[in-house]
Amino acid sequence: MNKFTVIFSLSVRYLKxxxxxxxxxxxxIALSLFMLIVVGSATFSIARAATDSSVKYPLIVGPDGxxxxxxxxxxxxxxxxxxxxxxxxxxxxLEAEPGVIxxxxxxRADNYMTAPIVGTTQGFIDxxxxxxxxxxxxxxxxxxxxxxxxxxxxxxxxxGFRTANRTGLRVGDSFNGMHxxxxxxxxxxxxxxxYRVVAILSPTNSPQDDAxxxxxxxxxxxxxxxxxxxxxxxxxxxxxxxxxxxKEDDTAGLKDAATTLKQVRxxxxxxxxxxxxxLSKDKxxxxxxxxxxxxxxxxxxxxxxxxxxxxxxxxxxxxxxTGRTLKRLINYMNKAESSVSYFNYLMLLSVLMLIFxxxxxxxxxxxxxxxxxxxxxxxxxxxxxxxxxxxLMLVIFGVAVGVVAGHAMLWYIKPxxxxxxxxxxxxxxxxxxxxxxxxxxxxxxxxxxxIMSYSVYRMNLVxxxxxx
Numbered sequence: 001m002n003k004f005t006v007i008f009s010l011s012v013r014y015l016k017x018x019x020x021x022x023x024x025x026x027x028x029i030a031l032s033l034f035m036l037i038v039v040g041s042a043t044f045s046i047a048r049a050a051t052d053s054s055v056k057y058p059l060i061v062g063p064d065g066x067x068x069x070x071x072x073x074x075x076x077x078x079x080x081x082x083x084x085x086x087x088x089x090x091x092x093x094l095e096a097e098p099g100v101i102x103x104x105x106x107x108r109a110d111n112y113m114t115a116p117i118v119g120t121t122q123g124f125i126d127x128x129x130x131x132x133x134x135x136x137x138x139x140x141x142x143x144x145x146x147x148x149x150x151x152x153x154x155x156x157x158x159x160g161f162r163t164a165n166r167t168g169l170r171v172g173d174s175f176n177g178m179h180x181x182x183x184x185x186x187x188x189x190x191x192x193x194x195y196r197v198v199a200i201l202s203p204t205n206s207p208q209d210d211a212x213x214x215x216x217x218x219x220x221x222x223x224x225x226x227x228x229x230x231x232x233x234x235x236x237x238x239x240x241x242x243x244x245x246x247k248e249d250d251t252a253g254l255k256d257a258a259t260t261l262k263q264v265r266x267x268x269x270x271x272x273x274x275x276x277x278x279l280s281k282d283k284x285x286x287x288x289x290x291x292x293x294x295x296x297x298x299x300x301x302x303x304x305x306x307x308x309x310x311x312x313x314x315x316x317x318x319x320x321x322t323g324r325t326l327k328r329l330i331n332y333m334n335k336a337e338s339s340v341s342y343f344n345y346l347m348l349l350s351v352l353m354l355i356f357x358x359x360x361x362x363x364x365x366x367x368x369x370x371x372x373x374x375x376x377x378x379x380x381x382x383x384x385x386x387x388x389x390x391x392l393m394l395v396i397f398g399v400a401v402g403v404v405a406g407h408a409m410l411w412y413i414k415p416x417x418x419x420x421x422x423x424x425x426x427x428x429x430x431x432x433x434x435x436x437x438x439x440x441x442x443x444x445x446x447x448x449x450x451i452m453s454y455s456v457y458r459m460n461l462v463x464x465x466x467x468x
Contacts, residue, residue, distance in 0.1 A: 007322075009228070011392065013390070020137045022394065025305075025351075025354075025355045025394055025398065026394065026397050026398040026401050027041060027398075027401075028350055028351040028354070028355075028397065028398070029200050029352075029355075029398025029399060029401075029402055029441065030398055030399075030401040030402035030405055030406065031402070032351055032401060032402070032437070032441075033398075033399065033402030033406055033434070033437055033438065033441065034402055034405065034406035034409060034410075036431075036433050036434050036436075036437040037402075037403070037406040037407060037410060037431070037433075037434050037437075038406075038410060038417075039433060040431025040432065040433035040434050041410060041425055041426060041427065041429055041431055042252070042417065042425060043431070043433075044101070044426070044429060044431050045425045045429075048352055051059060051162055055456065056127055056295075056297065057076065057104070057295040057296060057297060057322060058296070058298055058301070058304045058321065058322055058323060059295075059296035059297065059298060059304050059307055059308060059319055059320065059321060059322065060072065060075050060076070060293055060294070060295055060319070060320045060325075061086070061090060061094065061293065061294040061296060061307075061311050061317050061318070061319050062075070062082075062086060062292070062293040062294075062317065062320065062324055063083065063084035063085055063086045063316070063317065063318070063319055064084075064086075064316050064317055064318050065082040065083065065084060065318070066084060067083070067316055068318075068320040068321075068324075068325040068328070069325060069328060070083055071083075071293055071318075071320050071325070072320065072322055072325050072326065074108065074292065074293070074449075075106050075108075075292065075293040075295060076207070076295070076322070077207045078108075078116045078118070078207050078210070078211055079207075081108070081164075081180075081181040082108050082109075082292035082293065085286065085290040085291070086290065086291045086292065086293060086294065087289065087316065088105060088289045088290060088291050089318055090287070090291075090294060090311075091103050091105050091291070091294055094294060094296060094307070094311075097303075097307060098303070099296060099298055099299045099300060099302075099306075099307075100296060100298060100303070101297040101299055102122045102127075102295075102296070102297040102299070102461070103294055103295075103296055103297075104120060104121055104123055104127075104294065104295040104296075104297075105119070105121065105216045105291045105294055106118060106119065106120055106124075106216070106291060106292050106293045106294065106295060107119030107120070107216040107219040107220070107286050107290075107291050107292055108292045109179065109180070109219055109223065109285070109286045110177035110178060110179055110180070110190060110219070111177065111178050111180070111181060112167065112175055112176075112177050112178060112195075112212055113166070113167050115159075115160075115163045115166070115167065115210055115211060115212050116181070116210075116211050116212070117157075117177050117195075117211075117212045117213075117214060117219075118211050118212065118213050118214070119212055119213075119214055119215065119216035119217070119218060119219035119286070120149070120214075120215070120216055121149060121215065121216065122147050122148065122149045122150065124213070124295070125148065125149060125158060125201075125213060125229035126161030127297075128201065128204050128206075128208055129204075130201055130203070130204050131144060131202050132144050132145075132148070132158075132199045132200065132201060132202065133161065133164075133200045133201060133202045134170075134171045134199065134200040135148070135171060135197070135199040135200070136171055136172065136198050137169070139213060139250065145198075145199070148198050148199045149213065149214065149215045150215060151215055151254075152195070153198075153215075154214070154215055154217055154218035154221050154251070154253070155193060155194065155195055155196050156196060156198045156215065156218075157175075157195040157196060157197050157198065157212055157213065157214045157216065158197075158198065158199045158200070158201060158212070158213045158214075159199075159200055159211075159212045159213070160196055160200075160201050160204070160208050160209040160210055160211045160212070160213075161200065161202060161203040161204070161209045162203075162209040162210050162211055162415070163209070163210055163211060164200045166210075166415070169197050170197065170200075171197050171198065171199065171200060172196070172197060173196070173197045174194045174195065174196050174197075175195055175197075175223070176189055176191060176193075176194050176195070176196065177189075177195065179188045179226070180245065190222050190226060190227050191220075192225035192229070192458075193218070193221060193222050193225070195212075195214060208363070217254055218292065219286045220254060220257075220258070220286060220287060220288045220289075220290075221253060221254045221257050223265045223285050223286050223287045224254070224257035224258050224260070224261045224283075224287050224288055225257045225260070225261075227261055227285060227287055228257065228260045228261040228264045231261075231265070232264055233265045233354065240425075258287075258288045261288075274334075277301065304321060305321070305327070307319055308320070308321050314359070317443070347461040349444070352395075352441075352444050352445070354452070355394065355395075355448070356448055356452075363411065384453040387452050387453055388449040388450065388452060388453035389448075389449075391445065391448055391452045391453075392445055392446070392449045394441070394445075395441065395442065395444070395445025395448065396445065398441070399438055399441050399442060399445075403434075403438065407427055407428050410425065410427040411427035411428070414427050414457070
């Protein structure tokens with residue numbers, strides 16, 4: 001057995017004897033690294049999702065007064081609520097613009113079990129570039145339908161892959177949306193119309209996996225009916241206050257609901273009480289002609305720039321370049337990441353200092369043990385190397401456990417993080433923050449081990465032998 005094997009075995013044995021202290025030291029280092037792993041992976045995943053979306057839709061048009069970052073978060077990442085209402089007529093104006101490939105309306109007003117219900121068009125579903133995982137008639141070997149969202153079947157809903165897994169919704173199931181975003185004070189169940197799941201999307205590894213899609217006019221239908229019902233109940237006592245509709249899920253039903261809402265508003269026009277009531281004070285009340293945003297596909301950056309200038313100065317809208325806004329968002333995220341990383345590095349430094357103090361205290365308790373080794377002929381260099389080995393192993397074990405357990409834990413909590421962040425976390429992705437954390441921890445461990453080794457080398461063990 002050579003010298004290094006002896007040193008290694010003695011170091012391992014000592015760390016085992018200090019079981020609780022060793023475990024706590026390793027756990028403290030591992031926890032600090034775990035935080036770096038989570039923050040690094042989350043930042044990377046959100047930035048990647050935003051980048052992918054900005055490539056497809058380089059321009060977003062929203063209501064005047066909206067911020068660019070909020071439009072990006074609410075329209076593409078579903079991490080924020082819309083900031084207001086936009087006139088749907090802007091879609092026709094944008095489609096008539098030279099260089100516009102597509103203008104996709106977005107109507108966000110409701111959710112189901114925290115999954116955002118996104119009113120849009122078949123074009124948006126097609127732009128995701130993934131096939132349907134399941135659809136009505138698949139079990140009967142019917143081919144995948146080319147159209148799942150249309151204004152002739154407003155109750156149709158297409159759900160994302162993770163939404164299907166989390167909510168348990170399957171093809172053929174029906175559900176009712178909740179008004180507003182999660183946690184909104186105005187949240188209530190919409191009984192005006194039930195959605196029917198007609199298809200489930202294959203995974204896109206994007207925020208769309210956590211969403212539910214319907215035709216944007218279905219949002220109008222629901223809120224026309226809801227507002228008409230609410231206004232009649234609030235301001236009239238006639239027997240016909242409870243409205244019945246001819247149809248539920250087609251264009252005729254939408255016209256019927258819009259007509260009823262107009263009649264109610266007209267009947268309340270001269271009502272002094274009604275005049276004091278803001279009919280559109282709820283930013284999620286997307287009745288006919290209102291949208292949350294419009295996603296634009298353009299033929300060139302020049303077209304994007306021209307439309308951004310034009311629709312930020314007229315039409316009561318603001319146009320946002322998603323690429324430039326994305327850079328701002330990533331810059332904000334990098335600043336937040338830096339702040340968190342500094343905190344974690346400080347925490348890591350505190351952990352290493354605590355370990356250092358613990359080792360110094362234990363070294364004092366081991367003076368007689370080390371003196372005994374010295375008395376039987378073990379050299380000062382060997383004893384110093386043994387102490388250095390113990391310190392290094394403690395740090396290396398902490399880093400190894402932190403990296404392995406950190407990624408394993410991230411994989412375990414991935415579904416919860418995906419839902420919270422609206423993106424697809426890569427649990428085994430190694431971020432720059434993690435690499436920096438591992439390197440700085442190992443370098444600190446080397447410095448710490450050298451300090452401990454030097455302290456032992458300088459220690460006067462002869463006195464301890466004489467005391468013995």
